[in-house]
Amino acid sequence: MRDKKETKNGITEVVLAGSGGQGLISSGIMLGEAAILEDKNVMQSASYGIAQRGGLSIAEVIISDSEILFQHVESPDIVLTLTEESVKLYEPLAEKGVPVFYDTMLAEKRTGDNFYGYPFTEMAGVLGHSGMANVIALGAMAVRSGMIKAESLEEVLRERFAGETLEMNIKALYKGVGLVSG
Amino acid sequence: MSKVERKVRLIQGNEAIAAGAVYAGAGFYAGYPITPSSEIMNDAARLMPRVGGIFVQMEDEIGSIAAVVGASLGGAKAFTATSGPGFSLMQENLGVAVMGEVPCVLINVQRSGPSTGLATKPGQADIMQVRWGRHGDQTIIALCPGSVPECFLLTVKAFNLSEKFRVPVVLVTDEVIAHARQNFAIPEPGEIPLVERKSPAGPPEKYRPFDAEEDGVAPLAAYGGEYVFHISSSMHGPDGYSNNNPDNAIWRIKQLHEKIEMHRDEIVMTNTYDTDDMDVLLVACGATTGASRAAALEARRNGIRAGVLHLVTIWPFPDREVKELAGRVKKVVVPEMNYAGQVAGEVQKVIGPDTELTRVNKYNGQIITPRDILEVL
Amino acid sequence: MLQKTGEKYLKEGVLPHMWCSGCGIGVMLGALLRSFEELGYAKNEVVVVTGIGCTGKADDYLVTNALHTTHGRALAFATGIKAVRPELKIVALMGDGDSVTIGGNHFIHAARRNIDVTAIVNNNFNYGMTGGQASGTTPGGKLSSTTLYGNPEDDFDISALACTAGANYVARTTIAHGWEMQQLIKEALTKKGFSLVEVLSPCPTNYGKRNKMGEPLDMLRWLRKNCVPSDAYAKLGEAEKEGSFIIGKLCERDKPDFNTRYAEIQEKAMSV
Numbered sequence: 001m002r003d004k005k006e007t008k009n010g011i012t013e014v015v016l017a018g019s020g021g022q023g024l025i026s027s028g029i030m031l032g033e034a035a036i037l038e039d040k041n042v043m044q045s046a047s048y049g050i051a052q053r054g055g056l057s058i059a060e061v062i063i064s065d066s067e068i069l070f071q072h073v074e075s076p077d078i079v080l081t082l083t084e085e086s087v088k089l090y091e092p093l094a095e096k097g098v099p100v101f102y103d104t105m106l107a108e109k110r111t112g113d114n115f116y117g118y119p120f121t122e123m124a125g126v127l128g129h130s131g132m133a134n135v136i137a138l139g140a141m142a143v144r145s146g147m148i149k150a151e152s153l154e155e156v157l158r159e160r161f162a163g164e165t166l167e168m169n170i171k172a173l174y175k176g177v178g179l180v181s182g
Numbered sequence: 183m184s185k186v187e188r189k190v191r192l193i194q195g196n197e198a199i200a201a202g203a204v205y206a207g208a209g210f211y212a213g214y215p216i217t218p219s220s221e222i223m224n225d226a227a228r229l230m231p232r233v234g235g236i237f238v239q240m241e242d243e244i245g246s247i248a249a250v251v252g253a254s255l256g257g258a259k260a261f262t263a264t265s266g267p268g269f270s271l272m273q274e275n276l277g278v279a280v281m282g283e284v285p286c287v288l289i290n291v292q293r294s295g296p297s298t299g300l301a302t303k304p305g306q307a308d309i310m311q312v313r314w315g316r317h318g319d320q321t322i323i324a325l326c327p328g329s330v331p332e333c334f335l336l337t338v339k340a341f342n343l344s345e346k347f348r349v350p351v352v353l354v355t356d357e358v359i360a361h362a363r364q365n366f367a368i369p370e371p372g373e374i375p376l377v378e379r380k381s382p383a384g385p386p387e388k389y390r391p392f393d394a395e396e397d398g399v400a401p402l403a404a405y406g407g408e409y410v411f412h413i414s415s416s417m418h419g420p421d422g423y424s425n426n427n428p429d430n431a432i433w434r435i436k437q438l439h440e441k442i443e444m445h446r447d448e449i450v451m452t453n454t455y456d457t458d459d460m461d462v463l464l465v466a467c468g469a470t471t472g473a474s475r476a477a478a479l480e481a482r483r484n485g486i487r488a489g490v491l492h493l494v495t496i497w498p499f500p501d502r503e504v505k506e507l508a509g510r511v512k513k514v515v516v517p518e519m520n521y522a523g524q525v526a527g528e529v530q531k532v533i534g535p536d537t538e539l540t541r542v543n544k545y546n547g548q549i550i551t552p553r554d555i556l557e558v559l
Numbered sequence: 560m561l562q563k564t565g566e567k568y569l570k571e572g573v574l575p576h577m578w579c580s581g582c583g584i585g586v587m588l589g590a591l592l593r594s595f596e597e598l599g600y601a602k603n604e605v606v607v608v609t610g611i612g613c614t615g616k617a618d619d620y621l622v623t624n625a626l627h628t629t630h631g632r633a634l635a636f637a638t639g640i641k642a643v644r645p646e647l648k649i650v651a652l653m654g655d656g657d658s659v660t661i662g663g664n665h666f667i668h669a670a671r672r673n674i675d676v677t678a679i680v681n682n683n684f685n686y687g688m689t690g691g692q693a694s695g696t697t698p699g700g701k702l703s704s705t706t707l708y709g710n711p712e713d714d715f716d717i718s719a720l721a722c723t724a725g726a727n728y729v730a731r732t733t734i735a736h737g738w739e740m741q742q743l744i745k746e747a748l749t750k751k752g753f754s755l756v757e758v759l760s761p762c763p764t765n766y767g768k769r770n771k772m773g774e775p776l777d778m779l780r781w782l783r784k785n786c787v788p789s790d791a792y793a794k795l796g797e798a799e800k801e802g803s804f805i806i807g808k809l810c811e812r813d814k815p816d817f818n819t820r821y822a823e824i825q826e827k828a829m830s831v
């Protein structure tokens with residue numbers, strides 16, 4: 001992982017995979033906006049990379065200190081998978097050292113290095129809304145990869161939400177942060 | 183904590199185009215929805231009434247470009263956006279804009295074809311249709327953004343060129359750039375100069391809408407002012423009335439071409455990357471620009487000195503720029519998302535049939551990657 | 560009082576016009592120009608939008624603003640002008656091929672959208688300009704250069720179409736009813752919203768010749784004989800209605816036009 005990072009010159013390539021309706025694109029946009037707050041360059045797109053089947057939906061985010069040239073992720077540095085199908089697609093990367101986050105309620109348990117399974121959706125439900133599963137996951141991934149600060153994500157949440165919804169989302173974010181750092 | 187005001191935002195290619203049109207002063211949009219251009223229309227529907235402009239969802243693309251031409255003659259900066267099938271339907275009335283010298287901007291977000299094709303997937307197979315899609319002798323200006331920021335900047339440029347030279351301008355993008363999001367700060371008002379069409383100044387009874395001035399461009403009045411005028415799709419004289427005289431036709435056709443040729447150097451824009459010491463030249467436009475630049479950098483890491491020429495303007499074709507750079511290298515590569523090599527064909531025309539050209543063509547609805555290009559370097 | 564001639568809207572030195580003797584287009588154009596004059600329209604506040612065909616040639620004779628467009632699309636161009644120039648009087652002059660055959664889609668949608676444009680359709684039951692082919696208004700069984708053995712298709716009722724589609728004003732008249740035609744055109748011009756005047760008109764050269772009305776006056780007589788004012792029409796039996804044309808004002812409403820409604824949209828959008 002370390003080696004890989006160095007050769008990539010401060011570029012982090014993120015894949016958020018699951019099925020349509022799981023809010024992956026908006027999560028990708030939030031992640032991108034957070035990176036912008038840290039003066040990074042960002043490219044966000046939907047994936048046409050690896051075979052697109054069934055209801056598979058993939059949001060890609062590239063975060064970089066320098067200009068981003070190509071629009072798509074070529075070798076992911078960190079992956080979030082929210083369906084069994086998408087875990088299957090990306091699990092070979094775990095062996096190569098890429099952290100693969102997945103939802104233990106939505107996919108079968110994986111053992112082995114670099115798998116990070118948490119019941120994101122269930123945890124979000126307990127906090128008030130299962131739709132915040134991605135926010136928990138983003139919090140965990142931010143800490144694990146060091147790609148952005150949790151505070152930047154918090155700022156993006158503050159731009160998007162207000163009142164109780166905002167409070168809930170911030171709780172969700174730091175719940176995610178706690179999963180990895182705690 | 184209060185909400186922060188910040189300028190740099192993540193913006194989608196299509197959104198950037200709509201924002202660019204508003205920045206350029208557009209006051210009219212007419213269109214018909216089609217993937218992958220629909221976000222431009224949705225944004226126009228939201229933004230036009232907010233800036234005092236008008237949005238009309240027309241019954242089809244034929245009517246859309248017609249309404250755009252009508253609105254422009256009413257004095258508004260007008261635009262429409264479409265993709266493949268809709269672009270085909272617009273050709274006849276885009277010809278009216280050419281013949282009547284009516285400024286307007288048409289955005290064609292290229293998707294995979296032919297016909298309905300892979301409706302949501304990218305392609306770059308309309309390059310020739312942009313140039314030659316209409317019947318009859320005519321010419322066109324077409325710009326091709328290679329990134330999201332360029333979507334904004336070239337939309338403003340398209341309006342400016344269109345107003346300045348009294349011509350329709352086509353902004354040719356593709357699904358990849360249309361749907362990608364990048365960080366971009368929309369310039370402050372006034373940061374980019376805006377161009378307004380030349381209005382007539384002489385006595386109204388002397389006004390003739392096709393009396394070109396020294397710069398090749400005739401001033402254009404707007405319907406409803408003190409200047410009364412005729413615009414015609416039929417062959418017409420300087421006064422806009424039908425004219426079947428062969429000499430008049432010669433004057434007219436030449437005038438349509440010459441005003442573009444006269445300003446060629448202002449219209450033709452290119453970007454170059456690492457071309458100073460290169461051995462291999464990559465010629466790219468649209469989404470393949472990014473892949474080409476990434477491939478060239480990687481190639482340099484492997485000891486191959488590659489450079490990139492990005493065709494920002496694709497029509498008129500940057501022939502001199504291509505010729506000059508191609509003359510300095512051993513190998514020219516043209517990657518593009520079509521089967522026939524529409525850009526490659528133009529490049530070949532410029533460098534001559536005996537100089538070898540390497541083509542990278544992909545037409546499965548998938549984007550050309552840096553790896554696809556590296557394979558041939 | 561001096562009779563209004565409409566001459567001040569005619570271009571000098573262009574007469575004689577290109578239309579065949581006995582053609583109705585010139586008569587219709589005369590009624591339109593007299594209407595302009597009676598309503599006191601200035602040349603610069605009118606835009607005449609034409610399509611392609613014998614009717615579509617009319618702009619060449621005018622000194623008002625004009626836009627000569629493509630076959631069937633005049634109303635779509637007119638829509639764009641009106642949208643940004645609500646204060647102008649926009650007239651779309653079209654043939655039956657233009658308006659309801661190739662351009663049928665724009666026609667029904669312009670009526671539905673209730674754009675404040677006056678459509679004047681010269682219905683001569685065929686394509687005059689291209690040599691008398693059948694159009695969407697050639698009646699079933701009739702002859703044309705593409706229905707040599709009789710038309711296997713039935714015709715559109717242009718006025719009924721506009722009325723159903725939502726026009727604010729619809730009237731039908733004929734070249735043989737000069738005074739009435741002018742009154743209806745004036746009403747249409749002053750009516751806000753989409754208005755249509757369908758003018759039944761002779762094309763002796765093509766439609767007339769092929770359907771045993773080849774002399775310049777034959778089609779005029781046929782129109783006079785078969786046109787029935789709306790009140791009288793209601794009293795006709797079914798058999799008598801067959802083959803006769805109802806004329807006069809056929810439909811009128813006062814729905815707000817597109818521009819009025821869009822101004823409200825702008826206000827809403829600016830307040831959010």
Ligand SMILES: Cc1ncc(C[n+]2csc(CCOP(=O)(O)OP(=O)(O)O)c2C)c(N)n1
Binds near residue numbers: 612614615653655683
């Ligand atoms: C797209 C297109 N198709 C066909 C034509 C050829 N064309 C010119 S006029 C015309 C028919 C005109 O008929 P109509 O609109 O009824 O007008 P009229 O000549 O009878 O006044 C046709 C088919 C054309 N100009 N454009």
Ligand code: SF4
Binds near residue numbers: 579581
């Ligand atoms: S062909 Fe018919 S419509 Fe055309 S000018 Fe002659 S009579 Fe009129």
